[in-house]
Amino acid sequence: MTGQPLVRARGLRVSFISREATVTAVNGIDLDLDEGEVLCILGESGSGKSVTLRALLRLNPKGKTVMTGALAVAGHDIMTIPDGRLSAVRGKVVSMIFQEPMTALDPVFTIGYQIAETLIRHEGISRREADRRALELLELVQIPSARRRLGAYPHELSGGLRQRAMIAMAISCRPKLLLADEPTTALDATVQIQILLLLRSLQQELGMGVIFVTHDLGVAGEIADRIAVMYAGRIVELGSTVDVMRQPFHPYTQGLMGATVHSGTRGKRLTTIPGAPPDLRFPFEGCAFAPRCSHASDACRESMPAFRHPGPGRAVRCIRVEDAEIKHSPKRVSAMA
Amino acid sequence: MLFYIVRRVVYVIPIALAVSLVCFLLVHIAPGDPIDAMVQPDTPQEVIDRVRSEYGLDRPLPVQFGLWLAKLVQGDFGTSLIKGRPVLPDLVSASGATFVLACTGGLLGVLAGCILGGIAGVYRESWLDRVLLGTAVAGVSVPHYWLGMVMVIIFSVNLNLLPAMGSGPGGSTAWAWDWAHLRYLILPSVTLAVIPAGIVTRTVRGLVSDIISQDYITTLRGKGLRRAGIVRHVVLNAAPTVLAVVGLQLANLMGGSILVETVFAWPGTGMMLNTAIFQRDLPVLQATTLLLALFFVVLNLVVDLIQTAIDPRISRR
């Protein structure tokens, strides 16, 4: 492991500007990811989790997006790197998979072509060599009768195979970092678990760092080393998966878990979080969750709570959380968790 | 795929038959007696009747149609009532002239439309987009004949740069790809290109701005493709729809060429048709209309086949 983390974000803010309003979707995020580490960003729609992910590759719509703060990915300063050099990083060092492989793959090109295209772009190999590698990749992601599937168009494949093809394309250049935007959400239950396990084994085999965005706590539990919970554009809780799932500190995380249906909730009333997330078009002071929080006090509404560290590797933005005695390793958990 | 092509071509046969029937009926049902146009006003009735039976115009319509069709299949397009010579050679030479004009005009229009529409689509909602879209709307709205005349006034009459009429020096109708002939092509083809250019611009603009907001374009950016590589994907995704629109526009060009050819005295099928209408030259009218109609049919077939070849989502079965 080098001294530099794979991803280092400090005070990252992303705003979308239109004639009507400015929406600050990501409002000051600090994030570190080590090589080979799997981090899940957990949040609901509008929390800014997908925007954060896209910001790491500067993929949010150009001309409408303003990014500030500091952001380094695999040693590149994403804030200042010119487009030409950034495109050499995209797909090679950092690559991305999406929720809907049907719309994320070009419908008029074959799967084989779209994989080979990536290889040719970054490795400068011949078309024939790229086709051979594409076949190996399809086999690596366990697509049956891979040779035949190379010539298939996206609409000719089932949802699970499409997502496998998307993954094959993303790992074609052995990236150091894989960004996954809800890659299993659109899949059937029996297929979702297959894709999760595939991603987990590929991650270990290739030693990739992974940032995995999801709204599903169960999915995060299957794959993440650490979980970052996002609410209204900010990370409100961060910690190892085991810690966050066993003992959530932030009232929002607690509410989310109480609201998650699972075996054992039958016949009981689900705890719910009243109200709705704030409208990000309007700036607000204080803790964004305060209006929905049963423990909120005046102090909560005055200013955004700073991170408290209730345990090793844990960070929570809530004034009710006490700092623990041991504070020697802030915000860092080993990948072994 | 071969089976698909064969099947599509076979489909054309009943369509072509129907088209020829409609052409035949339209010409015969339309008011006005062709014999009146041929003979002197004071010709005795028995002479008129003799001429009528010579041309077979006294027989029942279905018989006339059958005879006409039978001759057509043998390559006999009839004899002009006015000129008294076979229609076919004239039709071939006129089709050649129209083909040159329509292709040049079409190509200009489509090319301009794709480029302008592409730019407008990429820079959607910018001032550039608004200017281009405004131009496109203006292009679609301008009538051919008016634009043709304005162009003649500017470039032929005032600036004396380009010829106003005909397709070659000294009224020659033989076409050649040299500057002496090309000069004659410029004004009519530009006039003809304006409407398809406007329509294609609007289509391409919509398509491009839609395509570049698709997820798969984000994927392509995310995997580090350079601009040229992304353009390739955009073009191939837009192509099937653009082709369909272009096909329709080319068909319209044949219609548009009637007016433009008349304005510029371009010796093509359009002018031939126009003359035949005024002279009530029935065989010429039938043959020309049929040719134009069949051109539509074949064009649609070609567009369909190309679309199928490009877009894998269209079933080839």
Place this chain on the structure above:
Amino acid sequence: MPELEQAPDRGGPAQPLLIVKGLAKHFPIGSVFRGRQVVRAVDGLDLTIAKRETLGIVGESGCGKSTASRLIMSLIAPTAGEIVFDGEHVGTAGGISLKEYRRQVQMVFQDSYSSLNPRLTIEESIAYGPRVHGIPHAKAVARAKELLEAVGLAPGQYARRFPHELSGGQRQRVNIARALALLPRLIILDEPVSALDKSVEAQVLNLLLDLKEQFGLTYLFISHDLNVVEHVADRVLVMYLGKVAEVGPGDAIFRRPAHPYTSALLASRPSMDPTRRRTEPPLSGDPPNPIDPPSGCRFRTRCALARDICANSAPDLAEIGHAHSAACHAVVPDSGYADSRRMVA
């Protein structure tokens, strides 16, 4: 003055509210040239729903659960089968009329936005159904306000809003209020919470359970999410490629699943315990295309227990426990499974 009332219970508590027998829907596909092919989207569905019960239907994409809901709602015409509502045949002479049936059975869809008319305020949307059934406008609107209150939306704040001015969860509440407006006895809920965030999902599920008590409702709850179905359903029906794989009380299905597909579905759920993660996917591959289902048992291509008999004959639904049935040769004692050879792949 006309007044809408919930229709009285005719058959008594022992009479199931809904009985569906042999319901099937075959969609024709293919062209003139290739002959007629059919997709058997739903192929012989039998089910009963007791009064005040919640029956959950689970299954993956292409299993026919949404087609089934539309058939039961009589939004599409079935290829075969019959529906009996509280002892009366639906749409036949002497039975319950289609119009009356459609009043007593209401539906809530997954997409909360497209199921509301964007040009109507939400109170107008809710009042629309009763007005069609002859209730005067003022009365229908007043009732709409009561219903908004009942689904937790303050009428003063929301009644005059348009669908696009509401969040997804609020719109789904409006859809529920709209379904309630005709005082139905059965509500078909087709993936009602699938498009919602978790915290909102919980609010809507709580609301649905409250309303069920308050209005004496019966639910048919369709979802791909096993956790949600486990939470709400009294009995559960598992569908695979247009057929019923297993049906039984919620406890039996979730604790003692009999059909290998049900077991696989359950084992596909994330473990919710990061220290005991799943290691092997219970099934490989995707569900097969319903256009071309396997012979015999439709699940056999993905089933670890498959033997020759499974390819040769389709298993019928057989009782294997109290009110618990499964369509699997391996779990039915005299099916001939024990003597059949293992499939050679």
